[in-house]
Amino acid sequence: MTSLIFVHGTGGRRKAYDDTFEKIKENLQEKRPDVKLLHCLWGDPLGAKLNAGGVSIPNYEALGGGEVPTDEDIEIKLWRGFYRDPFSQMRQMGMRIRPIQRPALGQRQLPSQELKERVETLGSDSELQSRLSKVGDSTLWQSAFEEVATASAFRQLLSTAARPLEADYTVVAQTVVAVYCYSYKKSGSYSVLSTDRNLRNEIVDIIRLTLTQNETDRGVIPDLLKKCASEVVSSIAKLYGNEQMRRKRGALMDATYPFAGDILLYQSKGQKIRDFIHQRIDETQVESPVVLMAHSLGGSACVDLLIERDLSKKVDGLITVGSQAPFFYEIGALQQLEYGEPLPSHFPKKWLNIYDIRDYLSYVGEGLFPGQVVDKLVNNGEPFPESHGAYWEKKSAIWEAIAHFLP
Numbered sequence: 543m544t545s546l547i548f549v550h551g552t553g554g555r556r557k558a559y560d561d562t563f564e565k566i567k568e569n570l571q572e573k574r575p576d577v578k579l580l581h582c583l584w585g586d587p588l589g590a591k592l593n594a595g596g597v598s599i600p601n602y603e604a605l606g607g608g609e610v611p612t613d614e615d616i617e618i619k620l621w622r623g624f625y626r627d628p629f630s631q632m633r634q635m636g637m638r639i640r641p642i643q644r645p646a647l648g649q650r651q652l653p654s655q656e657l658k659e660r661v662e663t664l665g666s667d668s669e670l671q672s673r674l675s676k677v678g679d680s681t682l683w684q685s686a687f688e689e690v691a692t693a694s695a696f697r698q699l700l701s702t703a704a705r706p707l708e709a710d711y712t713v714v715a716q717t718v719v720a721v722y723c724y725s726y727k728k729s730g731s732y733s734v735l736s737t738d739r740n741l742r743n744e745i746v747d748i749i750r751l752t753l754t755q756n757e758t759d760r761g762v763i764p765d766l767l768k769k770c771a772s773e774v775v776s777s778i779a780k781l782y783g784n785e786q787m788r789r790k791r792g793a794l795m796d797a798t799y800p801f802a803g804d805i806l807l808y809q810s811k812g813q814k815i816r817d818f819i820h821q822r823i824d825e826t827q828v829e830s831p832v833v834l835m836a837h838s839l840g841g842s843a844c845v846d847l848l849i850e851r852d853l854s855k856k857v858d859g860l861i862t863v864g865s866q867a868p869f870f871y872e873i874g875a876l877q878q879l880e881y882g883e884p885l886p887s888h889f890p891k892k893w894l895n896i897y898d899i900r901d902y903l904s905y906v907g908e909g910l911f912p913g914q915v916v917d918k919l920v921n922n923g924e925p926f927p928e929s930h931g932a933y934w935e936k937k938s939a940i941w942e943a944i945a946h947f948l949p
Contacts, residue, residue, distance in 0.1 A: 868906055
């Protein structure tokens with residue numbers, strides 16, 4: 543039986559690793575039930591830890607991207623703002639010119655009254671709750687509904703509401719999902735909605751159709767939201783580039799230090815991590831042939847390990863996902879191979895490298911190791927940094943490639 547060992551990357555710790563492991567297990571069960579999936583969690587015993595309050599960890603500025611004239615990229619830009627500040631779009635829409643509030647022909651309610659009533663009753667809609675409970679935590683969904691209905695940004699939105707309300711209903715639905723994902727992330731992991739674009743948009747549609755009571759059809763992104771995209775990104779970048787970075791132990795540092803810290807740690811003490819992976823491969827319950835599937839920095843560690851040691855009697859192949867190994871090699875930072883030197887003869891002959899063009903921590907290797915690595919481009923449909931962790935959902939291009947690669 544083939545053994546597939548999953549090696550995590552930067553910032554990987556128990557809860558997040560277990561969540562990812564279960565996703566991989568589910569997809570393998572569907573595509574390759576004959577493959578045995580095994581743990582390799584090095585982050586808890588060997589990963590970076592704050593020893594002096596994080597004062598030595600570099601701060602990262604929030605950077606905005608350029609304008610890209612496609613609906614998909616505009617949507618990604620919008621969700622980048624949502625993930626950083628769930629109420630970003632709602633505040634932008636609340637800056638509209640205040641209209642004269644009057645009922646539409648044949649209607650009694652003012653636009654603001656209709657919008658307020660429908661948002662406040664979301665939490666009591668049993669059919670909606672039943673559908674949402676299948677993709678997440680019911681308690682967190684209820685909290686998200688309440689938080690949106692009582693937010694100052696929603697009150698501002700109400701004051702500028704005018705028919706047609708399609709854009710208002712859409713931004714409310716998106717905000718509810720963003721608040722849910724933000725709350726989930728505070729628990730130490732990513733919601734499946736943060737890494738699966740299609741499922742996220744499906745849930746947005748379900749909430750939006752509950753609000754509209756199926757009165758209208760949804761466009762990809764309302765024109766008003768498109769117009770707000772660049773302003774949202776700019777304002778969020780300024781907010782988070784200043785306020786949060788001033789906090790030594792704030793949410794930004796707590797969220798980023800394991801990622802930056804693990805990279806620094808590996809560059810200085812990578813041998814311990816490679817030894818850990820090697821020990822896992824050597825365990826008696828790990829049957830040949832073995833394939834290492836490594837994410838992010840884990841890919842660099844596995845490449846270094848397979849260069850450093852001849853494991854060809856047991857290891858048949860390597861899958862790197864969102865990996866920096868090719869980049870490290872090109873700049874001369876790969877620990878076990880200088881730039882210009884070839885891979886040793888004992889290095890696995892099968893190497894699949896999966897990357898996403900919007901994952902800025904993923905790189906390609908075919909130009910550096912021709913005939914020895916196959917690059918596979920995928921589209922996770924997420925902005926960075928969510929794109930870096932979004933490889934493990936049910937995306938056929940990814941799992942078809944992995945299933946075909948495995949012996």
